[in-house]
């Protein structure tokens with residue numbers, strides 16, 4: 540049995556299949572496991588391509604013994620730059636309502652109530668957000684500009700499913716019970732609830748975590764081939780023939796966790812038509828950053844291309860350098876270019892205009908491929924067709940990349956992998972055979 544991809548989904552699949560007694564071979568094109576969870580070491584700094592937080596019970600920690608102990612805990616202090624340029628709690632603090640002049644508050648509540656009654660869902664994110672929040676709040680909160688910045692298309696060109704996948708806080712908070720709780724907390728001026736500490740990757744990067752998972756799975760018989768990329772896959776009778784950069788191999792079953800569009804290309808020679816957005820991640824150091832920025836900062840302001848920054852120096856203090864350091868993320872528009880110079884100039888200008896940072900320097904950058912699936916209205920039918928076409932050829936698809944699913948946490952990825960493998964019951968019939 541071959542598992543394509545050695546990211547979190549591939550490792551979780553290898554774990555589950557090897558536990559079921561199957562012989563598993565993992566093919567991964569990078570030199571190491573972990574996929575998106577990877578760090579870059581530049582001078583005295585360690586940066587990350589994505590984010591680095593894991594909840595106490597994260598399923599990742601079940602993939603090998605002792606992983607939780609490798610990961611220190613921190614308080615995640617999330618802030619956002621609001622449309623007026625002030626630094627606020629993220630996602631939203633009910634007491635902020637009280638900062639508005641009374642007539643504005645009344646207008647916002649009236650708009651919200653009216654929108655609930657009159658706006659009809661039409662399958663787009665714009666209609667659903669307006670229905671749940673009212674247009675006034677949707678725009679004045681900066682959420683509409685954040686969504687447009689994230690996708691590079693306006694919310695009426697995004698499928699409403701994004702609301703449930705990515706905007707869980709807004710989805711919960713705008714249910715009738717959520718609104719009632721928020722009103723109560725506003726009126727009682729309750730303080731923000733303390734959040735549980737989160738684990739973060741080890742100071743030196745992700746290598747200790749993934750080395751331990753790979754060693755643990757290898758001891759159970761899982762074979763790994765790193766630095767090997769799949770470029771063609773065909774079915775031949777009962778078998779699959781896989782052509783990789785190291786040669787051809789035969790497998791009775793294939794579980795794919797690589798990007799759905801890449802798999803479509805290697806199987807059928809053409810793209811699937813599904814669009815994922817890449818991301819430019821800038822690795823930045825700073826002489827100083829405003830102390831109010833917390834350690835994770837979101838951009839809800841009208842200006843600036845960047846959407847989120849993780850301030851590593853506040854998670855892993857490095858007093859010897861005397862500088863702050865952070866990863867800054869900006870999604871790349873469909874058919875756009877990875878242009879770190881322009882993205883950095885924009886970030887630098889934006890932070891200077893707001894007076895939030897001084898002495899910024901670009902230390903490095905990375906293009907992170909296939910970061911976010913783009914769900915345009917009606918794209919669900921297209922996704923279903925692609926999944927059916929590939930699954931019809933007998934391949935089991937799993938994971939965030941493998942199924943083109945927006946899964947924000949590794950625990951969500953691992954849970955979905957388990958569900959997909961449980962559903963593919965034919966795999967367990969292969970138990971005990973060679974790859």
Ligand SMILES: Cc1cc2nc3c(=O)[nH]c(=O)nc-3n(C[C@H](O)[C@H](O)[C@H](O)COP(=O)(O)OP(=O)(O)OC[C@H]3O[C@@H](n4cnc5c(N)ncnc54)[C@H](O)[C@@H]3O)c2cc1C
Pocket residue numbers: 543544545546547548549566567568569572573574575576588589590591592593767768769770796797798801910911938939940941946947948949950952
């Ligand atoms: C920006 C960002 C930040 C995130 N931060 C967090 C976080 O802080 N905490 C959290 O719990 N979750 C986080 N997630 C969510 C989730 O945990 C990750 O997206 C996770 O890495 C998804 O795992 P995956 O295995 O599906 O995909 P990937 O990590 O992308 O792994 C796919 C693997 O397949 C390999 N591959 C691709 N093509 C081929 C080929 N042709 N041949 C062989 N190998 C191939 C790739 O090299 C890669 O290793 C984040 C997601 C994003 C996008």
